[in-house]
Amino acid sequence: MAIKVNLKSLLKERKMTMTQLHQLTGISMNALSLFSNLKSSGIQYSTIEKITNALDVGVGDLIEVVDNVFELVIEDCDENDYEEMFNLKDLDIEKGLVLHKSFGNEKENYNFNYKIKLKDINNDTTEVYVKTSINYNKTSNSLWIKILKIDLKNSSIILNNITHLYKNTYNGFPEFYYIVSHLIVNKIISSEYFKIMNIYWEVIVDWRYSGEIPDFYYDDRASESLSNNNDALIFVSQLIRVNLVPKDPKAKKELLHEFNLDIPYIANLDHLTQLKLVHNVEIDEATFKRTVYIS
Structure with a gap:
């Protein structure tokens, strides 16, 4: 407790x-x-x-x-383990780079697999596997991440609360998936290759292909007091924009609306503390590493 x-x-x-x-x-x-x-x-x-x-x-x-507090950790996923977990032979789990050049734009496509670990205070762990497809465009300063598959069948913690997680939303987006979106972005930009990204980049996480986010649901509590059931329909956004901020929370603007682009940037994990599902976001004062806890 x-x-x-x-x-x-x-x-x-x-x-x-x-x-x-x-x-x-x-x-x-x-x-x-x-x-x-x-x-x-x-x-x-x-x-x-x-x-x-x-x-x-x-x-x-x-x-x-x-009752419980869980630490959320994102790790790279071994491809063989990932294929075994989903038992889907038709999934292309090859991790590699495809480079496209058209009209002066340079786009790079990746397939990355991750596992999300939920650790409780006793260090008992449950894992959730995620398959993504990434479009990285250095010309337009954009990163588009498609969530292709997320494995929830082995996580009783999530399955036991899935209705709550769907309906507990932030700006119309289920909070659990909102947190996962930020953690995946943070994992991606922590690698050396993606460190050129900064506060001016557009980063979108797209859940439309995952099959996990319902297009809509009924707010049962609202429907009881409404004569028109359509007014109780809640339509859920399937796209989430993740903002990037300086890794050092004390970094200051050089000029109005201008930031130093040579410093490290991360996904804006700090603002996750506004979510009901988030217990706390800890910041290591030496490394500025963020650790996200949910409860």
Whole structure:
């Protein structure tokens, strides 16, 4: 069991910033940041009361006890293991490069296989296998990642919560797949070859070919109070844009809207803390490596 603080997701729901909360409560920005990131060694009840009053929520909405916390890790997948897991001989799992040149554009296509590991506090691990196809265009500064297949059959953790994971969305996109999208992008751009990517690149993760994201679903709770069932239909986006940010969270702009392009960039994992599914995103102060935990 662990404690989870939902401050960032509550702020997002109320379209409020941490600065505005600071102004409303008088609590320092540093104290709010430490509390929201589970870094505070102790917090007074009066502080919690100020926050809950400002947000108009109960203590149980702000702080909750969760049964399990899982660390999410992306690793390269051995091709033979991947083929065995899916048992699909028709999948082209050859990892290689195909270079296309047309109208002055240079496009590179890759097939990459990954496994997502979910580790609990006892280091028990469940694995999810992912097959991707990547279009990399250095001329137009774009990276398009198609999720072709994701294996959930061996993950009881996910299967037991799949309805919740579909309906718990961020900007219309299921949160679990939103997190996976960011982790895959982060894995790709961490390799030496893709390090030229920066904040100005367009990065899209496309789930239309995976068969995992429903085109729509009914919001059962909403349908009970609506005379027109069509109003309870929720249409789900199948594309997610992943923004890139400086790896060093303290890196500053050189000029207005201009960033140093010679520094390392990563997927914007930090903002995942706004998601209800995310327990925390830890940053190693020496390496700036991010570790994502869900609960």
